[in-house]
Amino acid sequence: MLQISDQAPDFTLTTTTGATFRLSEQRGRSLVLYFYPKDDTPGCTAEACSFRDQYQDFQDLGAEVVGISSDSEASHQKFTQKHRLPFPLLADTGGSVRKLYEVPRALLGLLPGRVTFVIDPEGRIQYIFNSMSRATDHVAQAKEVLQGLRA
Incomplete structure (x- = not known):
């Protein structure tokens, strides 16, 4: 299980624009x-x-937001356009990055889980938040952690 202060596992995925995103x-x-x-x-x-x-x-806290799901690039493009998302979504269609980050399945294993990681500039995990039902709390929690890292 990934822990706070672990090095975030490196990966490469495709963004909504077709560009390559490498964590490293x-x-x-x-x-x-x-x-x-x-x-x-x-x-x-x-x-x-x-x-x-x-x-x-x-952005003001020096962070980039990146969303990952198993949906296709085309699905991400529609989702991004429909909701005017300013950050990249990455297509993890095979679920390999989800497995690499040990994101558990939810609701009796039927749905992919909802987990947020805050990663510092050195590539270390500083925070892990796992909650299916408190979707918008992921945002507030991540901001608090980033504010603490800047202090």
Whole structure:
């Protein structure tokens, strides 16, 4: 099980624009890496829109927000356009990164879980928040951790 202060596992995935995202290339800035179950579902939409609405706060704290689900690039593109998301969504269609980050399945194993990781500029995990039902709390918790890292 991944723990606070562990090095965040490196990975490479494709973004909504078709670009390649490599975690190792993000060193030097904080990341909020959030895994969510599915594009355009009520909880996932509330979570994504909450990150969107507070995106400038994350930028001001020196962090980038990145969403990951098993949905396809095309699904992510529609979701991003529909809700005007300013941050990248990554297509983990095979679930390999979800497994790498040990994100558990939820609701009797039927749905992919909802877990947020805050990763510091050195690539270390500083916070892990796991909750299916408190989707927008992921945003508030991540901001608090980032504020603490800056203090």
